[in-house]
Amino acid sequence: MKICLIGLSHKTAPVEVREKIAFSSPQKLEEGLMSLKKIDQIKEVIILSTCNRVEIYLVINDSSDWKESIIGFFSQYQGLKREEFEGHLYFKEGEDAIRHIFRVACGLDSMVLGEPQITGQLKEAYGIAAAKNTTGFYMNKLMHTTFSVAKRVRTETKIGSFAVSISFAAVELAKKIFENLEGKKAMLIGAGEMAELAARHLISNGVSKIIVANRTYERACILASDFNGEACSFEDFPQKLKEVDIVISSTGAPNFIITVDKIKDAIKARKNNPMFLIDIAVPRDIDPKVNELDNCYLYDIDDLQNVVDENLKERQKEAAKAEDIVNIEVMEFKNWVKSLEVKPVIVELRKSVEKIKQEELIEARKKLAHLQEKDFKTIEAMLNAVVNKILHKPTSFLREVTSSENNHIYLDAVREMFDLRKGDSNEENN
Amino acid sequence: MTVESFYYFVLAGSIITSAIFFTYLIALKKFIGQIALSAFSANTLLLFIYLILRAVKGGYFPVTNTHEGLIFFAFLASLMFLFFYLKNKILIVGVFLSPLITILTLIAGFIDKQTGQILPILESFWFPIHVISAFIGNALFALSFVVSLVYLIENFRLKKKKFDVLGKILPSITTLDTINYLCLIYGFPFLTLGMITGAIWAQLAIGSYWNNDPKEIWSLVTWFLYAALLHTRLINGWKGKKIAILSILAFLFLVFSFIGVKFLFKGYHVFEQR
Numbered sequence: 001m002k003i004c005l006i007g008l009s010h011k012t013a014p015v016e017v018r019e020k021i022a023f024s025s026p027q028k029l030e031e032g033l034m035s036l037k038k039i040d041q042i043k044e045v046i047i048l049s050t051c052n053r054v055e056i057y058l059v060i061n062d063s064s065d066w067k068e069s070i071i072g073f074f075s076q077y078q079g080l081k082r083e084e085f086e087g088h089l090y091f092k093e094g095e096d097a098i099r100h101i102f103r104v105a106c107g108l109d110s111m112v113l114g115e116p117q118i119t120g121q122l123k124e125a126y127g128i129a130a131a132k133n134t135t136g137f138y139m140n141k142l143m144h145t146t147f148s149v150a151k152r153v154r155t156e157t158k159i160g161s162f163a164v165s166i167s168f169a170a171v172e173l174a175k176k177i178f179e180n181l182e183g184k185k186a187m188l189i190g191a192g193e194m195a196e197l198a199a200r201h202l203i204s205n206g207v208s209k210i211i212v213a214n215r216t217y218e219r220a221c222i223l224a225s226d227f228n229g230e231a232c233s234f235e236d237f238p239q240k241l242k243e244v245d246i247v248i249s250s251t252g253a254p255n256f257i258i259t260v261d262k263i264k265d266a267i268k269a270r271k272n273n274p275m276f277l278i279d280i281a282v283p284r285d286i287d288p289k290v291n292e293l294d295n296c297y298l299y300d301i302d303d304l305q306n307v308v309d310e311n312l313k314e315r316q317k318e319a320a321k322a323e324d325i326v327n328i329e330v331m332e333f334k335n336w337v338k339s340l341e342v343k344p345v346i347v348e349l350r351k352s353v354e355k356i357k358q359e360e361l362i363e364a365r366k367k368l369a370h371l372q373e374k375d376f377k378t379i380e381a382m383l384n385a386v387v388n389k390i391l392h393k394p395t396s397f398l399r400e401v402t403s404s405e406n407n408h409i410y411l412d413a414v415r416e417m418f419d420l421r422k423g424d425s426n427e428e429n430n
Numbered sequence: 431m432t433v434e435s436f437y438y439f440v441l442a443g444s445i446i447t448s449a450i451f452f453t454y455l456i457a458l459k460k461f462i463g464q465i466a467l468s469a470f471s472a473n474t475l476l477l478f479i480y481l482i483l484r485a486v487k488g489g490y491f492p493v494t495n496t497h498e499g500l501i502f503f504a505f506l507a508s509l510m511f512l513f514f515y516l517k518n519k520i521l522i523v524g525v526f527l528s529p530l531i532t533i534l535t536l537i538a539g540f541i542d543k544q545t546g547q548i549l550p551i552l553e554s555f556w557f558p559i560h561v562i563s564a565f566i567g568n569a570l571f572a573l574s575f576v577v578s579l580v581y582l583i584e585n586f587r588l589k590k591k592k593f594d595v596l597g598k599i600l601p602s603i604t605t606l607d608t609i610n611y612l613c614l615i616y617g618f619p620f621l622t623l624g625m626i627t628g629a630i631w632a633q634l635a636i637g638s639y640w641n642n643d644p645k646e647i648w649s650l651v652t653w654f655l656y657a658a659l660l661h662t663r664l665i666n667g668w669k670g671k672k673i674a675i676l677s678i679l680a681f682l683f684l685v686f687s688f689i690g691v692k693f694l695f696k697g698y699h700v701f702e703q704r
Contacts, residue, residue, distance in 0.1 A: 161598070176588060179602035272669035274603065291589060295670045303591050310593040 001043070001138060002063050003337075004093040005100060006070045007055030010111050013088035021078060021085055023049040026128060032077060033134045039069050044139040046129040048104075050121050052111055057101060059138045067091050098333050101142065102326045105150040107159065113315045114159035114322075119150045142333070149329045156325060159318040162311035167198040169307040170278050170299070171205050174246055177276050177297055182206040187244040189213045189237055189258075190251030191223055194280050198248055199227060211244060213237035215251070238262050242269035247277045249285040258286040260293065267295055278304070335402060342402045345411050346395055348420040357387055433483045434543045440480050440501070441539060443473040444532040451525045458595050463521045470524055473531070474512060477505035488545040493561040494552050496692055500538035502561070503688075504531045506569035514573065514609060520601045523609075526576045537689060556631035564624025568684060570617030571656070574610050575681035578674035581606040585671055607670055610677055611663065618656050625653060644694075648687030655680040 008021060023029040029047050036045045036056070044059035060066050071089070075082045092100050100109070105122050107114045126143045129135045135143070154160055163172045171181075178184055184207050188199050191214055199210055210229030214220035217233050224231035232240055241247065241262060251257060258277070267275060272295050279286040279300040291298035299307075361380060368376075398414065401407045414420070450466040481501060484492040493502045511527050514520070584600045587593075628646075629639040640646065659676045662668040 158595075158598075173588075176584075176597065176600075176602050177604060179604045271667035274670065294672065297588050299591070306591060307593050314595060 002060050002093060003058070003097050003138060003142060004060060004063070004066065004091070005055055005057045005097045006067065006089060006091050007048075007053060008085065008088040008090065009053035009055070009109065011109070012090060013085070017085055017088050018051070018054065020080055021054045021074065022051070023047060023054070029125075029128060030132055032073075033129055033132050035077065036070075036073060037132075037134045039073070041066060041069070044136045045134045046125055046139060046143070048122055048125040050118070053104070053109075055104070057097075057139065057142075059136070063093070095330060095334055098142070099326060099330045101146055102149045102329060103323075105146045106153040106322055106326065107150075108319055108322055108326070112164055113312065113319055114164075116154070116160050119147070123147065141336070145329065145333055149326060152329075153322045153325055157318040157321045159315055159322055162314045162318075164308055164311050164315065166194060166280070166301070166304045166308060167201045169304050169311070170198050170248075171201045173297070173299060173304075173307065174202065174276050175205075177274050178245060180206060183208045184245040185209045185211065185243060186246040186248065187211040187213065187232075187237065187240060188223065188227075189247065189249040189285065190215075190253075190281065191219060192250040192280070195248050195250040196223070198278065198280075202246065203227065207246070211237075211240055213240070238266075241266035245273070245275060247275065247286075248280065249278070250280045251285050253281070253285055254283060256285060256287045258290065260287050260289050263290045263293060263296055267293060280304070338407055339402045341411060342398050342407065345414055345420065346398055349394070349398075349414060349418055350391065352418055352420060353387055353391060357383055433480075433487045433545060436480050436483055437501075437539065437543055440473070440476045441532075441535050443469070443476045444504070444528065444535045447473045448528040448532045451528045454521075455525045455596075458599060463599075466524060466528075467515070467521060470508065470528060471512060473528075474505065474508040477501060477508060477535075481505060484545050490552070491558045491561070493558075493565070495542065496689070497538045497541040497543050499561070499565075499688075500534045500541070502565055503568055503572070504534040504538075506565050507531065507534075507572040510569045510573045510613075511576075514612075518601070518605060518609065520605065520609070522599050522601065523573070523576055523580055526579050527573070530572060530576060554631055554635060556627055556634065560624055560627040560631055563620045563627060567617045567619075567621030567624055568688065570613045570620065571677075571681050571684055574613035574617065574677045577606050577610045577613065578677040578681075581610065581674040582671065582678075585674070603670065607673070610673065614656065614660055614663065614677065618660055621653060621656060625649060644691045645687060648683070648691050652680065652683045652687050655683055 008018065010018070013021075023032055029049060032047055033045060036042055036047075036058075041060045041062040041064075042058055043061055046057040048055045048057070056070060058066070058070075071082055071086060074080065074085065103109045105119050107116060107118050110118055122143075126135070129139070163169045174181055174184075181202060184202075186199065186202050186207050186209070188195055188210060191212070203210065210224070210227040211232050212220045212224040212227065212229055213232045213234055213236070214223070215234045217231065220231040220233070223229075238258075241258075242265070247258070249258060263275065263277070267273075274295040274297065277286055277290060277296065277298040279298065282301060284300055286298055286300075288298065288300070290296055361383065364379065365376065371379075394414065398410065401410050404410075447466065447469040450462065450469050454462040454466045481492045481498070484498060488494070492498045507527065508531060511523060514523070580600065581603060584603050584606060587597060587600070588603065632641060633639045655676075659673070659680055662676070663673055
């Protein structure tokens, strides 16, 4: 029994390849699972398919040519020539595979380091496989361990607690100023993808009203109705400044449209309640001197990008801690797998010695017919004691070497010495 | 063990608390913060026990000299912080407050710690009312001072666009401004009440509301400062940085009128035996 995986991700394959390999619908994924399960050497299988990665997790009982069978499956199932994708694939076995799965689940292998969605996506993938009965003893244990590792990393490190997109950084900053955004008002001057995204994040964090100002009033109306907000003509926006707590400006104006004087007036009219101004326009819309006014906080696109970069650095620091956790958990999982190998050997060893004991006891009974039953009891007790004492040391030795790097040497030696049945008795654990 | 030597437990407690808070500021680990909070609470209890012990031994309300005054001040300021912590969960204020508590306790150590030498003038109905209200005011202003310091730090960081892990534990400037406002708006009536009851008491004991005592003069200056501060806030609508700076200045005056006056001038507010 061996855990292995095959896959490609944003790190190894461009989007053109990823989209061809991806399982585009749950039905396709289910069918994929079923046809993989039909391959003889595959005992258990999970398919994880997201926009950034396609990975197949496998438990196989025969490690010869497994890569070939999966490549064959891909080219047949997705109708691709193998040259199209083969070079982008990675293969991992045993410990490497376990580590990879743990790292993926923790977001350590993600495009945005530490992003949390991947854990959910893996849970979904596992759910589909479990429903289709393509998982079993090993995969279930592996997945449950994986999810607990991901949870441990989330709670023990701060990997997820630093905003790493411009619009999230803006929301985070707004909270540093206003504590919470419930009932706050924001103004959008000019429209653009990033400004709209930031506005959406603000709304989902409690901002109650959005005022949209645009050079073309119609465009302002469309956007405003989109946000359930209020449109305002471009000429009128300075009068509205005093009403809003947050300003996001992204016009194509060649010079400053928001001057120090305008904000001074607004702040005065607001009775010095703080204002947060975000300038994502290039060239800038807001005079940088505005930041020098009391109770005004102005951030331009570079400032926000710096916040994101700083946060990424923090995430990288946290990622190092997460890797440590992953390594420990990989060791533990490996030990568990190894203990599965040791257990049956101990059972076999005990069985074979027990068998010898029983045979000898029967022989003895025949030869010593003159003895009474209670004498036999004594002889049997003595034999038991001898057997137990002889087996005690090797049994505890085997348990000790469970976690050692080359426990199979000892296991093979014991099998040889006691002429134990070689084969995979792990099945008994199922 | 004498009651007076219990002081050293209080001093040790406050130093340990400051050290743990300092560790928290450096390491920024949540569990260290929790330990610091527990230490702070324990130290507040120690301050309280010390005051009770002195009260039992001396048989009076334990604010009869500057030593007790400082301890009482430290105790009330601690209590106010814990009260605000329950509402706002802002631990970082403790990082700055615990050294202040330590300094107050430390200064108290240099002043005669003897109990039981109460001056006849203090055996008055007005005495506890006068000191309790004045000290609650002082404690709230101490908290206002600390919150203003944190405000200036956070404001500076937001303006200069500094971002690191420290930013994670600093509260928002709005929260800090609000707490400062609450401290001022509740502290001022207590200070006022303390001054009025003091005047009534002086009239009854000495026969004059106003005696040109240095402490009286400096307290009045402080009172005017806080009055001006509240005025700019409530009438002129000042907020944020300016209020924070004024709060810090006003508190420095308050500390001077509390301790500095005692050492620099002579007056009847110095109650220790000479």
